[in-house]
Amino acid sequence: QQQVKQSPQSLIVQKGGISIINCAYENTAFDYFPWYQQFPGKGPALLIAIRPDVSEKKEGRFTISFNKSAKQFSLHIMDSQPGDSATYFCAASINSNSGYALNFGKGTSLLVTP
Amino acid sequence: NAGVTQTPKFQVLKTGQSMTLQCAQDMNHEYMSWYRQDPGMGLRLIHYSVGAGITDQGEVPNGYNVSRSTTEDFPLRLLSAAPSQTSVYFCASSYKRGSLNTEAFFGQGTRLTVV
Numbered sequence: 001q002q003q004v005k006q007s008p009q010s011l012i013v014q015k016g017g018i019s020i021i022n023c024a025y026e027n028t029a030f031d032y033f034p035w036y037q038q039f040p041g042k043g044p045a046l047l048i049a050i051r052p053d054v055s056e057k058k059e060g061r062f063t064i065s066f067n068k069s070a071k072q073f074s075l076h077i078m079d080s081q082p083g084d085s086a087t088y089f090c091a092a093s094i095n096s097n098s099g100y101a102l103n104f105g106k107g108t109s110l111l112v113t114p
Numbered sequence: 115n116a117g118v119t120q121t122p123k124f125q126v127l128k129t130g131q132s133m134t135l136q137c138a139q140d141m142n143h144e145y146m147s148w149y150r151q152d153p154g155m156g157l158r159l160i161h162y163s164v165g166a167g168i169t170d171q172g173e174v175p176n177g178y179n180v181s182r183s184t185t186e187d188f189p190l191r192l193l194s195a196a197p198s199q200t201s202v203y204f205c206a207s208s209y210k211r212g213s214l215n216t217e218a219f220f221g222q223g224t225r226l227t228v229v
Contacts, residue, residue, distance in 0.1 A: 002156075006156075009154075031215075032214070032215040034217070034218075036220075041222075041223075042222060042223075043118075043204050043206075043220030043221050043222050043223050044157070044204070044220050045220065046217045046218070046219075049217070051214070089156060089157065093215050094215075095210075095213055095214055095215050100145040100147070100162065100164070100208050100210070100215055100218070101147065101159050101162055101172060102147075102149075102157070102159070102206075102218060103159075104149075104156040104157045104158070105156055106154060106155060106156040107154075107156050
């Protein structure tokens with residue numbers, strides 16, 4: 001079953017607005033939470049990631065907020081630009097010696113209108 | 115560095131045919147994995163490897179085989195292609211910093227159609 005639930009499925013934001021994408025998980029063993037950005041015809045690329053020892057991480061216009069007790073994390077894109085139009089995936093993984101497997105959400109298609 | 119290279123980029127197969135999707139990385143990463151991406155489903159793990167000679171199954175392994183004879187290469191074999199295997203396939207490589215997971219690097223993908 002889907003271990004990471006992502007919403008919304010699609011999002012339309014005006015240029016300059018804030019885009020917010022939410023994810024929730026059940027497995028408390030997850031300890032690495034990356035967000036990937038994917039443009040059409042390309043592979044996903046890491047945007048920003050967080051570990052559960054912090055509640056927020058900011059890189060430029062992109063911020064992850066992490067709520068360990070609620071088992072939720074979200075991506076905020078400030079001052080959204082048309083070039084941010086892409087599909088965004090949240091993911092979660094467990095640090096273990098048995099491997100590195102990313103559990104992905106189903107993705108959010110973001111359109112930023114001029 | 116070329117990063118993660120996948121070949122071919124596009125492929126059409128007939129039901130029942132077999133083929134191998136190639137994946138190579140030049141970053142000396144120990145971890146490699148294969149995902150399939152279907153509309154509305156996100157990316158789902160097929161198989162992964164923690165090093166040469168070591169592989170394991172992911173969420174959707176049926177109909178696929180893998181092997182890892184070198185650090186650089188991780189081919190994915192479709193044994194007898196079925197229309198349900200029509201998808202975009204991504205190979206990824208990654209490493210650990212100490213004991214911590216870090217960034218996974220993805221290839222450009224192989225778009226496979228089975229008719």
